[in-house]
Every structure is written in structure tokens, then in C-alpha cells.
Amino acid sequence: MKKLTYLLTALYFAVLLGGCGSDNSAKDAGAPQVLNLYGWADYFDPDVISDFEKQNNCKITYDVFSNNEELLAKMQAGGAQFDIIMPSDYMVTTMRKLDMLEKLDLAKIPN
Numbered sequence: 001m002k003k004l005t006y007l008l009t010a011l012y013f014a015v016l017l018g019g020c021g022s023d024n025s026a027k028d029a030g031a032p033q034v035l036n037l038y039g040w041a042d043y044f045d046p047d048v049i050s051d052f053e054k055q056n057n058c059k060i061t062y063d064v065f066s067n068n069e070e071l072l073a074k075m076q077a078g079g080a081q082f083d084i085i086m087p088s089d090y091m092v093t094t095m096r097k098l099d100m101l102e103k104l105d106l107a108k109i110p111n
């Protein structure tokens with residue numbers, strides 16, 4: 001079961017973050033890009049994050065929240081710059097009603 005969880009987590013990263021190291025327009029081509037992730041505490045195994053960073057030449061900044069209300073408060077306060085957030089289903093509905101979410105451009109996600 002642990003291996004399945006590890007595999008699904010790795011797959012989740014690969015699908016959502018697959019192009020992390022492939023942007024040729026980065027300001028400093030030698031420096032890895034930074035991906036700012038805001039998610040649940042203890043959601044990702046640190047080894048999965050480390051492996052992903054190595055495989056995709058990027059740095060992941062992983063900030064955590066303990067409940068959806070904390071996530072919403074931080075996002076409403078402003079100043080938080082995250083590339084990916086992981087709210088629960090009901091919070092997605094709330095954030096959508098508050099016009100806080102950006103629609104994904106699937107043309108920019110080839111994988």
C-alpha cells in the first residue's frame with residue numbers, strides 16, 4: 001500500500017508539474033526554476049519532492065496549511081504567490097465563487 005501511495009504521489013507531481021525544468025525563457029538559464037506549492041501538511045513524502053527536483057532541474061518551495069480555512073485566509077490576505085494550491089472540493093467551490101481561481105490553459109499543459 002505504501003508503494004502505491006508513493007507511486008500515485010509521484011504521478012500526481014508528474015502530471016501537475018511536469019514542465020518544471022523545460023522553460024527556456026527563464027531569466028537565468030543555469031538556475032533551476034522555483035515552483036511554489038501550497039498544500040496539506042505531511043501530504044508529500046520529502047523524498048518524492050527531492051526526487052522530482054532532481055529529475056526536473058527545479059526547486060520546490062512547499063508551504064503547508066492544516067485546514068481549508070487557513071488556506072482561504074492566507075489567500076484572501078494577499079501577498080501569497082503560489083503556483084499550485086491544493087484545497088478540498090468544497091473550498092474550490094468557495095474560492096471559485098469569490099473569483100480567486102485562475103482557469104488552466106490546457107494548451108500550455110501538453111502532457
